Amino acid sequence: MDASQSPPANAPRSSLLDRPGFLIRRLHQIHCALFLEETRDFNITPVQYSLLTTLADRGELDQVGLATEIGLERTSVAEVIHRLEARELVSRRRSESDRRVKLVKLERKGRALIKRVDAAAQRAHDRTIEALPEPERAALLSQLVRLVEANNDKGKAPFRMS
């Protein structure tokens, strides 16, 4: 008996639950798990879905524009694009007006995939907050929006060692 599985009854409520950052990390994991569960048949991740739907909304974008849109570091976006390109869901071409730029476009297969995933993705988002009673859901979302917008400039750099 190592008393390491469930709280030993005499254990106080974990102090981690008082830390906003810890709760946010856990909720992020939970949402990812729900998203994966709902969209299992489509072989897609939350970030990939965000990227595809952004392209559907905005049309052709370069990598920096995409990164700004979905709040991701530039090189992370590049990796996601690379995988989506390999599956022919998006395509890239050099801009003619600025030969440094590579424009990313949603392809027919990508557009079709979004259509098939939409309902499942919506279920994942709904399930993430369904434990709250209805009035509090809207309150939570507006609070999250406020926090994100207040720190929109700090969207990078989670880890960095020496």
Added chain:
Amino acid sequence: MDASQSPPANAPRSSLLDRPGFLIRRLHQIHCALFLEETRDFNITPVQYSLLTTLADRGELDQVGLATEIGLERTSVAEVIHRLEARELVSRRRSESDRRVKLVKLERKGRALIKRVDAAAQRAHDRTIEALPEPERAALLSQLVRLVEANNDKGKAPFRMS
């Protein structure tokens, strides 16, 4: 002009802001960035700090126990432990009662590091929610706790390809 930097004024509010999962991911990134900024001198990450403080609270734990405590997949915990062990912040030894188990213990250097980091970590957590007026902060935290506890069993499996 690629119209890819800032919303083109005629662009609607991004539909991503209506998705709980997107907001949670962004807020997670923001917290990580704030945490890194505040603790830059100590070369530590949010997860490493969670692990160290859990060991300080609970004493010696095996890897499965630690994973359960902080809501992480077993192998992720093992990797974090490996890095902390290399820095001599924690140590591992085989359990005598069950030779499968490896017990993780907080070392003197780890305990000292926690002391030095505590204030900075607290600032990061505070700054993550400081954009909300005081009464709403407590409401947000209790909502997050409720969502996390309601789904505590789903804490794994963000991504999985075929």
Added chain:
DNA sequence: TCGCATTAAGGGGCATACCACTTATTTAAA
């Protein structure tokens, strides 16, 4: 016009975070 700052991508490296498969040990069941 020439050089220099700026900007877009690419490459390599590291830290979470998950899964599948395997090995060693313990426990439970036939």
Added chain:
DNA sequence: TTTAAATAAGTGGTATGCCCCTTAATGCGA
């Protein structure tokens, strides 16, 4: 008691997500 199920760790693989450094192209000021 011998075998099978369960459990703890380890290993290898993939996907985010960030950094630094480099390369290529643009643009701007001297």
